[in-house]
Amino acid sequence: MQQHDRFMAARLYLCTDARRDTDDLAEFADAALAGGVDVIQLRDKGSEGERRFGPLEAGQALAALAVLRAACLRHGALLAVNDRADLASAAGAHVLHLGQDDIP
Template identity: 55%
Template sequence: MTSSPTPSVPSARTSRSRRLAALDAARLYLCTDARTEQGDLEAFLHAAYEGGVDIIQLRDKRLEARAEIAALELLGRIAAEHGRLFAVNDRADLALLVGADVFHVGQGDLTTAQARTILGPDVLVGRSTHSLAQAREAAEDPGLDYFCVGPVWATPTKPGRPPVGLDLVADAAEIGTALHPPKPWFAIGGIDTARVPQLRAAGAERIVVVRAITQAARPREAATMLRNALLG
């Protein structure tokens, strides 16, 4: 199996400090469904990590709980093989059951305190933000380990949500770096390789993608191209 160019995560996956170090080094975050239609989830996950993805989040609202747990257990095993992080969206109970590295929530989901009550201190917690006020609140929340800003551009993965544009990306860069220590944050929404230079110019160093890898004919190569564009 081809080794990934990204920094590896130490084997003791329950260590918060080690997860934080991996998050700090992370640049490329992928959200994917369970690829039920394609039937290739295992091969796809390997390809994404091999291509340079640092974090993979499974997000598939169509799955029943048992099917989601099975998919997450597969993701967790493959993430461990590659020394990478894996994330659960929205369901803190499932994150606890599968031993997730990362738990991600939206604006209307669990509060940080509620998530911590269920998951404890070791799991990394992130939140989506869609405005300057939300980004500032997330940056200042000591219980959050990272936040996402977007959608930068309109995307069918978030139907009906207006794009926030590059101005908010620039604001997030200023907010994130003003903290001591700086808090990691990711730009998300409509991102592909061609748009990465615009994001970098606005101050973004980390991105979340969906279609740029999930719809690629060669996911491994797509991930590598994105990572190379980020690192320039």
């Protein structure tokens, strides 16, 4: 099945932050994907981690995306990135989520 078709057939789409406050991103992603999540999106904006540690630096975001991508590959799920086309491309994401005011 093509990525577009997989995305259109997705039933459960999860947005998660990088989980810097709990340091359990890999375990969290595996549990969510094993529970039936079809698409997992990194969206750190407004998270507890952002409030405590500040915005994700590009390197931190890429590290988190590598963890999520590995989990997605293990579970046959799709990886999405919020706002950042550069990070989506660098991380090999399947989906880029852009809001109305975001520039790709």
